[in-house]
Amino acid sequence: MIIQMKKFATEQEVLAVVKKVKDIGLGAQVDVGEEMTVVVVFGVNTGGIETGVFQVFPGVEQVVRIEKPYKLASRDFKVSDTIIDIGPVRIGGRELVIMAGPCSVESEKQIMECAQIAKACGAKVLRGGAFKPRTSPFSFQGLGIEGLKMLQKAKKETGLLIVTEVVSSETVRLVSEYADILQIGARNMQNYPLLDAVGKTQKPVLLKRGFCATLEELLMAADYILQYNPKPNVILCLRGIRTPVDANRFTFDICHLPKLRELTHLPIIADPSHPAKYSRYVPDLAYGAIAMGVDGLIVEIHPNPQNAQSDGLQSLKFGDFATMMEAIGRLAEVRGRIV
Ligand code: PEP
Ligand code: MN
Numbered sequence: 001m002i003i004q005m006k007k008f009a010t011e012q013e014v015l016a017v018v019k020k021v022k023d024i025g026l027g028a029q030v031d032v033g034e035e036m037t038v039v040v041v042f043g044v045n046t047g048g049i050e051t052g053v054f055q056v057f058p059g060v061e062q063v064v065r066i067e068k069p070y071k072l073a074s075r076d077f078k079v080s081d082t083i084i085d086i087g088p089v090r091i092g093g094r095e096l097v098i099m100a101g102p103c104s105v106e107s108e109k110q111i112m113e114c115a116q117i118a119k120a121c122g123a124k125v126l127r128g129g130a131f132k133p134r135t136s137p138f139s140f141q142g143l144g145i146e147g148l149k150m151l152q153k154a155k156k157e158t159g160l161l162i163v164t165e166v167v168s169s170e171t172v173r174l175v176s177e178y179a180d181i182l183q184i185g186a187r188n189m190q191n192y193p194l195l196d197a198v199g200k201t202q203k204p205v206l207l208k209r210g211f212c213a214t215l216e217e218l219l220m221a222a223d224y225i226l227q228y229n230p231k232p233n234v235i236l237c238l239r240g241i242r243t244p245v246d247a248n249r250f251t252f253d254i255c256h257l258p259k260l261r262e263l264t265h266l267p268i269i270a271d272p273s274h275p276a277k278y279s280r281y282v283p284d285l286a287y288g289a290i291a292m293g294v295d296g297l298i299v300e301i302h303p304n305p306q307n308a309q310s311d312g313l314q315s316l317k318f319g320d321f322a323t324m325m326e327a328i329g330r331l332a333e334v335r336g337r338i339v
Helices: 011-023 108-120 145-158 169-178 192-201 215-226 253-263 279-292 318-334
Strands: 002-005 027-032 037-042 060-064 084-086 089-091 097-101 125-127 161-165 181-184 205-208 234-238 268-270 296-300
Touching (some): 011 027, 011 037, 097 108, 145 169, 169 181, 181 192, 192 215, 215 234, 215 253, 253 279, 268 279, 279 296, 279 318
Parallel strands (some): 125 161, 268 296
Antiparallel strands (some): 002 037
């Protein structure tokens, strides 16, 4: 249910409505928009509550039921695009934000080299997994805390922000001490205790779409995180989904971008590396995503992909990354974006 306030409703009137929502045991979040302020009501069985309960309050324009199963991520709640400010970086605005780095942090030398090339080419965020969610238990699982410390050092040297994955509720606190953006991987998109734990940190979150998740499921996963945050803090990521076609590792779901934009106010970025399978396909997937209008990209690079501990096949060599970044700069202009 959403309560739309009148254009000139006072703060006291909004607070009175929020108090009523809480008094009847439900959650409330407020979006102060330019046109109007909206209060979203969430909780169990909001459908059983009469809209008149809120309609009678002074300052209320109208009370509407949100028919969609997701609430906080919905455009029905917040009409304007969300921009997430993370230090000097704004995600969801005019800037096209590039995140780049290796799949896994493997050594100090490796992450430092990646950070330097990423920075030199115009990326604003360094990626790198310290805790890796590997499909096989026998694959490299990441360097853990040592990897986090290496990321911290690379941040100190270059000033790049850090995005790194968190794979378990137990390590959320640890990882959030080092990360500027917490990554939830595709395999964990529906790990609800983990989404809760990450939401409670109130840090920015990069939420990757599950291999088989519908857009509704993706947005409900975002709601898990958003419920703890008065300001929206989730960046969605299209990273490819499972289809019968095996020409690539995953089928790039960038064709869902226009629909997803209609459904949600959250920023949306794309990962052209994980669907690609081979690094030679990555630049074209990246260009396509930019042409479609994403707010940013997350890309895997490696100083020596043949020796990578994970995802070497799809990781760009530095020279190819630099060439791609030049083209991205030109393409961004077409969409009115700056890198
Ligand atoms: C990754 O970013 O390296 C990763 C594991 O991504 P995904 O969760 O999209 O597979
Ligand atoms: Mn990877």
